[in-house]
Amino acid sequence: MARIIGGLAVSHTPTIGFAVDHDKQQEAAWAPIFQSFEPIRTWLQANQPDVLFYIFNDHVTSFFFDHYSAFTLGVDDHYGVADEGGNPRDLPAVGGHAALSRHIGQSLMADEFDMSFFRDKPLDHGFFSPMSALLPCAEGWPVQIVPLQVGVLQLPIPTARRCYKLGQALRRAIESYPEDLKVAIVATGGVSHQVHGERCGFNNPDWDAQFIELLVNDPQQLTEMTLAEYATLGGMEGAEVITWLIMRGALSATVERKHQSYYLPSMTGIATLLLENLDQGVPAPVSERHRQHMQHQLAGIEQLTGTYPYTLERSAQGYRLNKFLHRLIEPQWRERFLAEPEALYEEAGLDEAERDLLRRRDWRGLIHHGVIFFVLEKLGAVLGVSNLDIYAAMRGQSLDDFMKTRNQQVRYSVAGKASR
Ligand code: FE
Secondary structure, three states, X not given: OOEEEEEEEEOOOHHHHHHHHOOOOOOOOOHHHHHHHHHHHHXXXXXXXXXXXXXXXXXXXXXXXXXXXXXXXXXXXEEXXXXXXXXXXXXXXXXXXXXXXXXXXXXXXXXXOOOEEEOOOOEOHHHHHHHHHHOOOOOOOOOEEEEEEEOOOOOOOOOHHHHHHHHHHHHHHHHOOOOOOEEEEEEEOOOOOOOOOOOOOOOOHHHHHHHHHHHHHOHHHHHOOOHHHHHHHHOOHHXXXXXXXXXXXXXXXXXXXXXXXXXXXXXXXXXEEEEEEOOOOOOHHHHHHHHHXXXXXXXXXXHXXXXXXXXXXXXXXXXXXXXXXXXXXXHHHHHHHHHOHHHHHHHHOXXXXXXXXXXXXOHHHHHHHOOOHHHHHHHHHHHOOOHHHHHHHHHOOOHHHHHOOOOOOOOOOOOOOOOO
């Protein structure tokens, strides 16, 4: 079974990444940051977690306001470095434990947390700034990750209480994963700072110390606080520190504090904290019951022949082809698809099986492959094939035979007026 070996929290200011990239670890202004990270580096090296469950917030880099979500779980098998305006940092992509991500996603949804899921998105300094100070990466990162992006920039955002409860659900999720994995929970962000408006530059070291004391010993108290109270005490952007409650919620009620430090060089209090659980994992029957609870909504669905629930597994399997077909919503892409399909297959890196399915317009085979129907109807619109033709083909019937099963003999597609 997977088990949580500890929780750590670190600030994620871009200064940390800057200091790493410019070899400033030994300079007087920067050295305290790295000294404060050192015990955590040593702990990571000694304990060798297989996976870091890594809680961070993006800074309007990969997650913009055209679709902003509260709790977004990465389900990819690798994550690259984002370009935040001056080219990406020279760091390798980090591997993702996609199977654990899917398990956690399913578990959290079963526990009524309405998650979003992401892939194909690079991560910004919220993730890589502390990551590059915690672990060596010259020969590739020594761990896999499961990233959780928390949307804390556009209000309304989750409450402190919701973050803590998510952490408690996260513990159930991780401890019910059947593979033997050592998982450490990483929280990043905070502590006190404000980077906008006339109050810009606000800090409150006393509150930072009090917050960490409460986080370790009495986290329930922190769940009672409003966002305005967090902003009053720790600055508006400092309120992102509520994400530390996710980490704390995933640990046992009592914890041992292995390391703590604080340094305020410029705009943001840079705090580090390392906690270990003081209890054992949950008894095996409890985990087994939780796994059954996770399966409850889909129990029996395998008996529906000719039905392919679009799970995260299917989504991962069909992603490349779905992405290719989704781009048919772009006029230029569909023009090129009609004019030079083979060149487009090549450009999109489709494998031979995927190309073959498209060449043969194998609607049923595409579904089996993991393609979702709603990009097939886009393909139909581009090709001048009606939805009814696609339905008939998926059932292995002629259009006429399929039409006989409908009340009205109508044909339609999602194509607009100017299409073929
Ligand atoms: Fe931040």
